[in-house]
Amino acid sequence: MSNEWNMKTYMKGAAMLTIAAIIVKLLSAVYRVPFQNLVGDEGFYIYQQVYPFIGIITTWTSFGFAVALSKILSEYKATKNDEAIPRIMQIAFVFIGIVSILFFLLLFAGAEFLARTMGDVQLAPLLKAGSYVILLMPMLAVLKGKFQADGKMQPVAYAQVIEQAVRVTAILLGTWIVVSTSFDLYKAGSMAMYGAVAGEFAGVVFLFFIYWRGFGIHHANKPKQVVPIWPIVKDLMIVSVSASISALLFLLFQLVDSFTVFQLLLESGFGKHQAMEMKGIYDRGQPLVQLGIVIASTLSLAIVPLVAHRINKEKGRTAIPFMQLTYRVAFTFGIAAALGLIVVLPYVNEMLFQTRAESLTLMIFACQIIWMSLILTLMAMLQGSGKVKIPTLFLLLGVFCKWILNGMLVSSYGIVGAAIAGNISLAIVFFMMFFYFKKHWNISFASFSFYKGIGIASIMMVLGVTAYVWLADAFLFDSLPSRLQSVVISLSAVTLGATIFLLIIAKRRVIGEKEWFLLPFGRRMATFQLWLNKEK
Numbered sequence: 001m002s003n004e005w006n007m008k009t010y011m012k013g014a015a016m017l018t019i020a021a022i023i024v025k026l027l028s029a030v031y032r033v034p035f036q037n038l039v040g041d042e043g044f045y046i047y048q049q050v051y052p053f054i055g056i057i058t059t060w061t062s063f064g065f066a067v068a069l070s071k072i073l074s075e076y077k078a079t080k081n082d083e084a085i086p087r088i089m090q091i092a093f094v095f096i097g098i099v100s101i102l103f104f105l106l107l108f109a110g111a112e113f114l115a116r117t118m119g120d121v122q123l124a125p126l127l128k129a130g131s132y133v134i135l136l137m138p139m140l141a142v143l144k145g146k147f148q149a150d151g152k153m154q155p156v157a158y159a160q161v162i163e164q165a166v167r168v169t170a171i172l173l174g175t176w177i178v179v180s181t182s183f184d185l186y187k188a189g190s191m192a193m194y195g196a197v198a199g200e201f202a203g204v205v206f207l208f209f210i211y212w213r214g215f216g217i218h219h220a221n222k223p224k225q226v227v228p229i230w231p232i233v234k235d236l237m238i239v240s241v242s243a244s245i246s247a248l249l250f251l252l253f254q255l256v257d258s259f260t261v262f263q264l265l266l267e268s269g270f271g272k273h274q275a276m277e278m279k280g281i282y283d284r285g286q287p288l289v290q291l292g293i294v295i296a297s298t299l300s301l302a303i304v305p306l307v308a309h310r311i312n313k314e315k316g317r318t319a320i321p322f323m324q325l326t327y328r329v330a331f332t333f334g335i336a337a338a339l340g341l342i343v344v345l346p347y348v349n350e351m352l353f354q355t356r357a358e359s360l361t362l363m364i365f366a367c368q369i370i371w372m373s374l375i376l377t378l379m380a381m382l383q384g385s386g387k388v389k390i391p392t393l394f395l396l397l398g399v400f401c402k403w404i405l406n407g408m409l410v411s412s413y414g415i416v417g418a419a420i421a422g423n424i425s426l427a428i429v430f431f432m433m434f435f436y437f438k439k440h441w442n443i444s445f446a447s448f449s450f451y452k453g454i455g456i457a458s459i460m461m462v463l464g465v466t467a468y469v470w471l472a473d474a475f476l477f478d479s480l481p482s483r484l485q486s487v488v489i490s491l492s493a494v495t496l497g498a499t500i501f502l503l504i505i506a507k508r509r510v511i512g513e514k515e516w517f518l519l520p521f522g523r524r525m526a527t528f529q530l531w532l533n534k535e536k
Contacts, residue, residue: 020157024164025297029290031168033352035192038175041280041357042273043185047192048283049123049262052255053114054130054196056248057103061137062144062200064244065096068236069145077149087227089142095233097138107131119263120276122186130193136200143207155210159203167199242388245395246379249429250372252399253422254286256406261418264410281358282415284349285365292337292369297376320443323381325515327374327445332454332510334373339458340497341366343465347493350486364419371426378433387440391433398429450510457504465497506532 036044069092076084107114111127147156174191178184261282265275341348345366346359375395382391402425409417469489477485505511506529516526 020160021297022294024160025290025294027164027168029287029294031172032287034172035175036280036284036353038172038179039185039188041277041284041353043179043188043280044283045262045276045280046120046123046126046185046189048254048280048286049118049120049258050126050130050189050193052251052258053107053127054133054193055251056255057107057134058137058196058200059247059251060240060244061096061100061103061134062140063247064240065092065137065141065236066144066148067243068239069142070148071239072232072235073145073149084227088232089146091227091229091232092145092236093138093142095236096141100134100137104131104134107134118258119266123189125186126189126193129190130196133193133197133200136197136204139204139208140200143204143211146211147207155207159207162206163199163203165199166202167195169195170198171195242383242392245388245392246376246383249375249395249398250289252395253402253425256399256402257282257418260403260406261410261415264406265414268411268414278358278415281353282361282365282418284353285362285368285419288341288348288362288366289368289372292341292366293334293372293376319385320441323441324443324445325511326377326381328450328511330373330377331446332505334370335454335458336461336498336501337373338366338369339462340465340494340501341369343462343497344469344490344493347469347486347490350483351490354483356486358415361416361419364416364423367423368426371423371430375426375430375433378430378437381441382433382437385440387436390436394429394432394436397432398425401425401428449508453505453508453510456508457501457510460504461497461501464500465493468496469493503532509533 032044035047039047069089072088072092073085076088108128108131111124111131112121114127115121115124144156144159147153171192172195174195175188178188178191257279262275262279265278266272270278342363345363346356349359349362350356379391379395382388402421405421405424406418409421411417413420472489472492473485477488480488502525506525509529513526513529516522516529
């Protein structure tokens, strides 16, 4: 019973940060839909070519360095060495500032070179516009790290939501203004990059205001203790990379696509505008996968400190049930999200992005939800147990495989080949990480009855939704305009599929009631499962 209580206590303490992370991830995925509707596939291609550069650097600096700094500050606080904290923050700010300036210069000065390498020199102004966001990272990372080290998650949670809300608003409003006045898609892309700058600036202003109002003067008057610089810098680098590498995997795959897909389509004989549109259609898969892995991403946030605490305090014995539960939940909802999306994808494609173009490609792309859900979960558990170097190499090897496979498959199969390459690369990463995990933790994640239950639920969901979609398309809503028909069928089919899947896994008790209670927002599912299985 104590295990459940401890887990519940932890989840209650992290609830606000978890909710903020969910909101941010949802906004990050959802805003791309109206953006694509405003600029079309060609404009979406322009934005997605440049976005990975900004996303990778900001994720590493604002998230990775913040986690690293909070860890270092927490360790010093644990040794009652509070006098060193102002000096550590100063060292961190200077170091992250140097890193940020170097990346800013690399991106700003190298914009033309990078744009030429991607095969589209007109992307250079977008790279320059986005590079300004990097200059805000030192202040953002240090403030987030300080609040997290003090256990003050509320300002960090609010800041994350404010950043994303301002960013999305600025991107959509700015893009709408540009498209309405000139319909210059490259200018619209630049405006979207400036939207990212606006969002980060809002986050910095908010956190700085809270920090200064709370204890800015208090720290300013404290004498700065002498602290060795190199150990701080070393920890900042190692921990920041290990903390952010799993979040960077999907962005690194997008970066590989930015450098390869468009160029390979041109070399295969497609015209420039046709290649741009095809790449833009392919990029529709990004927000779909992002939405599909929200649950796994949220679980990975929760499991890292929990596993770390259990291993350090109790030699890992009680970490095992939490690992098993996290894996099973990630597997369950990864499978459900991927298969459910694949069955209705032509209709979802038209509902969100106006056409059903390349739905087969997007179906294959959607399979990445399964691999990403499992990889994020395994990486989080390994990170919590302090094993990050080898798994990080696995992730980088996956990026290399993606690059090689794109070169082999895109030339022959077009953007379908890029989607296949992504799945093969992620599968390689998953199996390497799975066997590495098993080498250190020889535990069974799930029983045969669990996989059997998931298999039955998946098959019934696919059969039920497929039959309904055929009936709805042929008879029920055939008189509606095409896009409205897709909206009605998508929403009703997703609801039906989720109902079938949840009913079956609840009836078969794939996840136990006590386990549901341990999960964020799992209380209702536990109550429903108890009601469904009570003796009539």
